[in-house]
Amino acid sequence: MAAPGSPRPDGPTVVAGLGNPGADYDGTRHNVGFAVADVLAGRVGGRFSAHRKSGADVAEGRLAGRKAILVKPRGYMNLSGGPVANALRFFSVPADDLVVVHDDLDLDFGVVRLKRGGGEGGHNGLRSISKSLGTKDYLRVRFGIGRPPGRQDPADYVLKRWSSAERRELDVSLELAADAVEALLAEGLEAAQNRLH
Numbered sequence: 704m705a706a707p708g709s710p711r712p713d714g715p716t717v718v719a720g721l722g723n724p725g726a727d728y729d730g731t732r733h734n735v736g737f738a739v740a741d742v743l744a745g746r747v748g749g750r751f752s753a754h755r756k757s758g759a760d761v762a763e764g765r766l767a768g769r770k771a772i773l774v775k776p777r778g779y780m781n782l783s784g785g786p787v788a789n790a791l792r793f794f795s796v797p798a799d800d801l802v803v804v805h806d807d808l809d810l811d812f813g814v815v816r817l818k819r820g821g822g823e824g825g826h827n828g829l830r831s832i833s834k835s836l837g838t839k840d841y842l843r844v845r846f847g848i849g850r851p852p853g854r855q856d857p858a859d860y861v862l863k864r865w866s867s868a869e870r871r872e873l874d875v876s877l878e879l880a881a882d883a884v885e886a887l888l889a890e891g892l893e894a895a896q897n898r899l900h
Contacts, residue, residue, distance in 0.1 A: 706724060707735050715770040717796045718884055719787045720830040721805045722781050723862075732848040733861040735778060735877075736804040736828075739846065740773050742881040751775060757789035767889035769783055772796070781827040784835025791836075799843040802884060805829060810847025812869055813876035813881045817896050818843050825857075842887060871881075 720740030721733075726889060728734050740762075744751060747764025751773070754761040762773040772794050776786035791801060805828055820840045823829035833839045851860035865873055886895040 714800055715772060715794060715796050716766075716800045716888060717772045717774055717787070717790055717794060717801060718766070718802045718804065719774040719776070719783070719832075721780060721783055721791070721803065721879055722775065724777055725823075728862070730864045731862050732806055732865065733807045735846045735848065735880075737775050737802045738873075738877050739880045739884070740775050740846070742877050743771070743884060744773055746881065747771065747773075748818060749773065752884075753777070754790070756793045757786050759786040759790055761790065767885045769888055771888070781831055784831035784833070785827040787832050787834040798836050798838055798841050801836075802844060802882065802887060803829065803841060804844040804846065804884065806848045806861060807845040808848060808850055808861070810845055810849070812847055812849040813872055813879070814847035815876070815880045815899065816845045816847075817883060817887055817892060817899060818845065842882060842892065844883050844887070846876070 720736035722728060722837065723734060744762040747766060749762030749764040751760040751762045758777050760775040760777060764771055772790060772880035773789060773791045776783045778786060805826060809824060819842050824831060851857050883899055886898060
């Protein structure tokens with residue numbers, strides 16, 4: 704029996720990493736969800752390939768003993784909801800078993816936090832997913848990217864590439880976020896929060 708607020712221990716789960724498609728956006732702060740999804744795909748020995756029915760790149764494997772469908776929407780960030788909702792429908796996964804990995808301006812760089820539901824914090828990808836699903840009640844893995852310096856527009860900041868100092872720590876932080884996804888699936892939300900936070 705799953706703990707309240709946790710995915711079912713026996714059912715499949717969809718883990719959606721958010722980002723923007725194309726080489727212009729590789730290595731930007733907004734694409735950290737894609738980067739975590741790539742780490743997870745490496746762990747399960749999966750390779751992303753185009754999945755026409757969902758409009759996403761999909762890799763499948765087992766995480767924490769469960770079937771996991773890793774999803775990277777192929778549209779732009781503000782259109783993430785359609786592909787994520789399509790993937791849930793295609794693989795018969797309820798929104799309760801969706802985990803979304805995304806960048807978060809309100810956390811310092813590299814800080815990882817878990818939550819279920821709540822607001823979108825101005826994040827267009829989350830807003831699109833909530834609208835497409837008709838609910839905000841899904842699991843999130845928040846990856847801190849910090850606040851923009853000075854008066855830089857947050858919309859510009861999230862599309863910038865990591866600083867040299869951040870790049871030195873990025874691989875370790877991505878692994879931590881991937882560990883957090885696995886802990887969430889293995890232990891449930893509350894236990895994973897207690898260990899990680």
